[in-house]
Amino acid sequence: MTFEHLPDGLGIGVPAPRLTWTLPPGSRGQEAYELELDRAGRTHRPGRLTGPDQVLVPWPGDPLVSRERVGVRVRVWAPEDAEPSAWSEPAVVEAGLLEPADWQAVPVGADWDEDPQAMRRPARVRRDFRIERPVTRARLYVTAHGLYEVEINGRRVGDEILAPGWTVYPYRLRYRTHDVTAHLTTGANTIGAWLGDGWYRGKYGFDGGTRNIYGTDQSLIAQLEVTYDDGTTTVIATDGTWTAAPGPILTSGLYEGETFDARLHDPDWATPSGVVGTGEWPAVRTGTRDAGTLVAPMGPPVRCTEEITPATVTRTSDGRHLLDFGQNLVGRLRLTVDGPAGTTLTLRHAEVLQDDELATRPLREATSLDTLILSGRGPLTWEPRFTLHGFRYAEITGWPGELKAGTVSARVYHTDMRRTGWFECSDPMVNRLHENVVWSMRGNFVDLPTDCPQRDERLGWTGDIQVFAPTASFLYDCAGMLDSWLTDVGLEQLPDGTIPWYVPVIPGEPMWTPIHPGAAWGDVSVLTPWTLYRRFGDLGLLRRHYPMAKAWVDLVERLAGPTRLWDTGVQLGDWLDPAAPPDDPAAGRTDRYLVATAYFAHSARHLALTAAELGVKADAIRYGALAEEAAVAFRRRYTTPSGHMTSDSPTAYALALAFDLLTSQQRRPAGDRLAQLVVDDDARIATGFVGTPLICDALTDTGHLDVAYRLLTQTECPSWLYPVTMGATTIWERWDSMRPDGTLNPGGMTSFNHYALGAVADWMHRTIGGITATAPGYRDLLLRPRPGGGITWARTRHETPYGTASLAWEQTASGGLTVRAEIPDGCRATAELPGSPPVRLGPGTHILDTTELAAKAA
Numbered sequence: 001m002t003f004e005h006l007p008d009g010l011g012i013g014v015p016a017p018r019l020t021w022t023l024p025p026g027s028r029g030q031e032a033y034e035l036e037l038d039r040a041g042r043t044h045r046p047g048r049l050t051g052p053d054q055v056l057v058p059w060p061g062d063p064l065v066s067r068e069r070v071g072v073r074v075r076v077w078a079p080e081d082a083e084p085s086a087w088s089e090p091a092v093v094e095a096g097l098l099e100p101a102d103w104q105a106v107p108v109g110a111d112w113d114e115d116p117q118a119m120r121r122p123a124r125v126r127r128d129f130r131i132e133r134p135v136t137r138a139r140l141y142v143t144a145h146g147l148y149e150v151e152i153n154g155r156r157v158g159d160e161i162l163a164p165g166w167t168v169y170p171y172r173l174r175y176r177t178h179d180v181t182a183h184l185t186t187g188a189n190t191i192g193a194w195l196g197d198g199w200y201r202g203k204y205g206f207d208g209g210t211r212n213i214y215g216t217d218q219s220l221i222a223q224l225e226v227t228y229d230d231g232t233t234t235v236i237a238t239d240g241t242w243t244a245a246p247g248p249i250l251t252s253g254l255y256e257g258e259t260f261d262a263r264l265h266d267p268d269w270a271t272p273s274g275v276v277g278t279g280e281w282p283a284v285r286t287g288t289r290d291a292g293t294l295v296a297p298m299g300p301p302v303r304c305t306e307e308i309t310p311a312t313v314t315r316t317s318d319g320r321h322l323l324d325f326g327q328n329l330v331g332r333l334r335l336t337v338d339g340p341a342g343t344t345l346t347l348r349h350a351e352v353l354q355d356d357e358l359a360t361r362p363l364r365e366a367t368s369l370d371t372l373i374l375s376g377r378g379p380l381t382w383e384p385r386f387t388l389h390g391f392r393y394a395e396i397t398g399w400p401g402e403l404k405a406g407t408v409s410a411r412v413y414h415t416d417m418r419r420t421g422w423f424e425c426s427d428p429m430v431n432r433l434h435e436n437v438v439w440s441m442r443g444n445f446v447d448l449p450t451d452c453p454q455r456d457e458r459l460g461w462t463g464d465i466q467v468f469a470p471t472a473s474f475l476y477d478c479a480g481m482l483d484s485w486l487t488d489v490g491l492e493q494l495p496d497g498t499i500p501w502y503v504p505v506i507p508g509e510p511m512w513t514p515i516h517p518g519a520a521w522g523d524v525s526v527l528t529p530w531t532l533y534r535r536f537g538d539l540g541l542l543r544r545h546y547p548m549a550k551a552w553v554d555l556v557e558r559l560a561g562p563t564r565l566w567d568t569g570v571q572l573g574d575w576l577d578p579a580a581p582p583d584d585p586a587a588g589r590t591d592r593y594l595v596a597t598a599y600f601a602h603s604a605r606h607l608a609l610t611a612a613e614l615g616v617k618a619d620a621i622r623y624g625a626l627a628e629e630a631a632v633a634f635r636r637r638y639t640t641p642s643g644h645m646t647s648d649s650p651t652a653y654a655l656a657l658a659f660d661l662l663t664s665q666q667r668r669p670a671g672d673r674l675a676q677l678v679v680d681d682d683a684r685i686a687t688g689f690v691g692t693p694l695i696c697d698a699l700t701d702t703g704h705l706d707v708a709y710r711l712l713t714q715t716e717c718p719s720w721l722y723p724v725t726m727g728a729t730t731i732w733e734r735w736d737s738m739r740p741d742g743t744l745n746p747g748g749m750t751s752f753n754h755y756a757l758g759a760v761a762d763w764m765h766r767t768i769g770g771i772t773a774t775a776p777g778y779r780d781l782l783l784r785p786r787p788g789g790g791i792t793w794a795r796t797r798h799e800t801p802y803g804t805a806s807l808a809w810e811q812t813a814s815g816g817l818t819v820r821a822e823i824p825d826g827c828r829a830t831a832e833l834p835g836s837p838p839v840r841l842g843p844g845t846h847i848l849d850t851t852e853l854a855a856k857a858a
Contacts, residue, residue, distance in 0.1 A: 001072060001091035004056075005299060005480030005536070007418065009093030011141070011177020013296025015063035017093055018056040018540070021074050022803045023825040027085070028078040029843060030826060035060045038071035038090065048077070052826055055537050055777050055801040064095040066102045067139070067225075096177045097141055097223075100291035105237040107145055107219030109195065110244040111285035116216045119203075119256065122386070124247040125220050125284055126192035126270055129236050133228040135184050140191075142222040143175035143294060145215055145287070147196035147386045150222065151270035152183040154190075160301030161413055162388065165447035166199040167295075168488045168504050169214045175221070175294050176301065184226065191236065192270030193220045194247060196386030199504075202253050206457050209255070209365065210507045219287050221294075243281035249385065255366035255456050258384035262375035263341060298487075299415065299480030302447055304331070306412040313403060321396045321403050322358075328392040328730040328753055330443035330453040331412045333370070334383040339400030341376025346398055349391035351454055351752040354744060358395055362750045365456040374400075388413060390443060390454030390753050392729065414442045417476040418799070423761070423769050425794040430712065430764070432724045437758035440731040441472055444755050448485045451502075452733060452751035459502040460485060463521035463575070467693045468755050469528045470762040473535040474798060482532060483541050489525060490548040497555030499525050499548075516570040517555060519596035520690050525552040526603040530610055537777025537801055543614055550619070553607045556600050557626060564626075564633035566600045567593040574651040576757075577688035578718040578735045582747030588688055590651040594638045595690055598655040601630035631661045643669030650677050651691030657698035671702020683710040685718040685735055693759035700767055700786065708767075709789030712760070720760060731758040769796025770807045774830075777801045781829040783821055783841070785809045802826040816851040 003009040003017040037044040046060045071090040110123035143164045150157040164174040203209040224236040248265035252258040268274040311326035347370040350358035368389045444450045449465040450458045489503045499522035500515045526549040533542040560566045577588025604627035611619035643666035645652040653674035699708040715721045718735030733754035766772045770785030778800035797806040803824030831839045836853035
């Protein structure tokens with residue numbers, strides 16, 4: 001059993017958390033269920049409830065109060081069973097601090113003068129305290145202005161990094177709850193925290209960046225609550241009794257990297273035995289924080305999920321070591337090194353090489369430089385704390401002696417979401433493409449969905465995740481993380497309904513600030529909540545974001561006016577169309593107002609669908625009519641009666657077809673023209689951000705599956721597989737981020753880790769893999785593999801909210817297919833296999849053969 005979209009129930013921030021459970025394989029389904037709550041030894045059973053619900057089931061009892069800990073278990077009745085199953089193992093949910101009045105802590109940080117426009121040396125803060133009775137429970141509720149890592153008695157608390165993450169800090173600052181019972185000891189104890197600038201006050205953003213976006217202080221907000229065996233409680237909260245001192249981190253920045261002087265580090269600084277004089281550790285400066293803005297997490301934190309050793313290490317003639325990790329990743333180096341005091345190691349990072357050297361131009365102003373100064377006190381294992389880099393290659397200068405195997409690794413960091421989707425097929429290059437999509441998602445889902453992890457940007461661009469959300473929600477359980485980020489999108493939405501280009505909003509170039517409404521980017525407010533609802537079955541998520549979605553469509557309706565054509569204002573169009581010049585990625589071959597009007601119709605239609613799901617019938621009727629008006633206006637302005645588009649480009653046809661904006665008479669000629677355009681260009685990509693996620697579906701749905709496969713399997717530039725031929729291990733921002741001759745694209749915006757163009761993986765999962773959700777949460781599935789492109793087998797698996805759904809198919813010698821399908825308990829599926837009649841399937845494992853099915857039907 002799980003609670004909301006969280007990996008565990010500790011420190012939950014809602015008083016009535018919804019419950020989800022999965023049935024064991026072979027359980028024959030659920031006809032009824034009963035829940036049991038254990039509240040401090042008092043058992044509450046609301047009774048047997050009839051129904052198959054097992055995903056995000058409403059809380060069955062009185063709401064939780066702050067700090068309350070409740071054990072929950074469930075038993076179920078299978079159809080026609082008189083007796084229930086055994087009870088599940090108890091799952092425990094514990095409320096965090098649900099009321100502002102629960103907080104006693106105030107922000108505390110260093111009390112010394114600093115230059116707010118310079119890189120400032122981070123502080124550490126600490127406090128000693130005593131425990132005189134046996135402890136039954138201890139909880140640490142903690143957050144910061146900036147970044148933090150806490151130690152108690154010299155032992156690290158938690159394993160997340162870059163906490164508390166990045167939200168719209170004035171309105172939402174996340175705190176996390178830790179069980180620290182085992183950290184405490186009878187007698188003297190010490191709590192201490194490392195502090196870092198992070199997004200709060202570090203330099204961030206492109207065009208030179210901006211410092212102190214949210215404030216100039218660097219402060220910890222922490223509340224340690226200790227409960228003793230007699231039921232009494234002690235609260236150790238950040239206040240004026242804490243002390244602060246400079247730490248051994250000299251400088252730290254998310255872009256710049258980190259400098260650490262081990263000579264200045266006392267390993268016992270956060271222990272009672274630490275040598276800490278009052279003169280060296282003066283009292284902190286206290287600040288203020290509205291406790292009403294402190295919120296519990298809605299998703300998992302950023303953690304190390306993998307550690308990679310170098311594939312090769314090359315020593316240059318001047319003594320540098322060049323490390324190739326074989327995979328473009330997001331993370332940091334960890335070193336174990338020994339040398340004389342004052343020995344300085346310099347670590348540089350880059351995604352690619354040019355002329356056998358690190359290609360740092362794509363980093364722009366993100367220097368990504370880490371420095372370690374050794375203490376001479378013996379071997380040291382070290383990695384930076386408050387920075388993160390995007391790299392495949394690293395260069396180490398100053399390594400003392402021989403760099404031996406096992407002394408350097410790359411630690412991979414991203415939001416620690418649960419993996420839910422897998423795909424592989426008989427084509428190794430297509431498999432590598434899919435793996436590249438997975439790695440780009442991992443590298444860019446770092447607390448929020450970013451656009452690139454390596455340069456001076458790393459922002460939550462709304463258009464990128466709008467097109468990628470269907471792929472993301474298959475590969476990982478990203479519902480909690482994206483729900484949290486969409487909450488910030490709603491907070492940043494302007495009063496007139498405008499959705500920013502990126503969220504959280506920070507100062508940017510004149511093109512991005514002041515904020516203008518833009519199609520495809522602003523539509524994240526409507527389309528991404530809908531996608532998450534369809535994939536995870538969370539109607540509450542859809543309801544929470546409905547006001548944001550409605551305000552956006554209302555704004556576009558006003559901008560379009562009576563004509564229902566959105567043909568004014570700043571538009572990015574089919575961003576990064578390969579025909580666009582390197583210095584003007586919006587100058588594609590598709591009329592940008594065609595794109596805008598198409599999205600207007602598409603979002604209005606999905607807003608109507610959302611309203612219908614929420615039971616808002618008047619809105620469903622109104623926005624359904626608005627969508628049809630916009631579709632009619634689109635056809636009048638941008639299509640001919642024969643089904644051709646005024647912009648004779650693949651993206652124009654893909655939009656019109658995938659968004660269902662054409663009449664039934666126009667669809668076939670439009671699909672034929674799209675296929676012809678692709679074939680005439682030898683199946684090279686001719687689409688950007690907008691057209692790329694749609695074109696394979698548009699071809700497939702109009703009878704041109706063979707052309708879609710030609711497009712997918714093309715290896716010449718531009719194509720999905722061209723980067724694979726160039727050794728790519730992630731998705732590139734531009735189709736030609738690296739030219740065939742090994743030179744880099746000359747544009748100032750060139751990333752080698754950018755997930756948007758990997759949105760084709762959603763088509764791969766549904767068309768090659770054959771798994772499509774036809775009801776929210778995969779309650780009903782369509783199993784419809786459509787082989788082609790020389791692919792002879794494929795295996796696809798998805799962990800739905802109800803359990804595992806999988807499909808494995810293989811071509812037979814006679815040209816048919818053998819299929820193995822697995823349907824989770826609580827779900828149903830329809831198998832539509834080539835040349836065979838539809839077959840309805842229930843839970844369990846099914847083996848199907850198209851030759852046998854066809855013969856049976858005959």
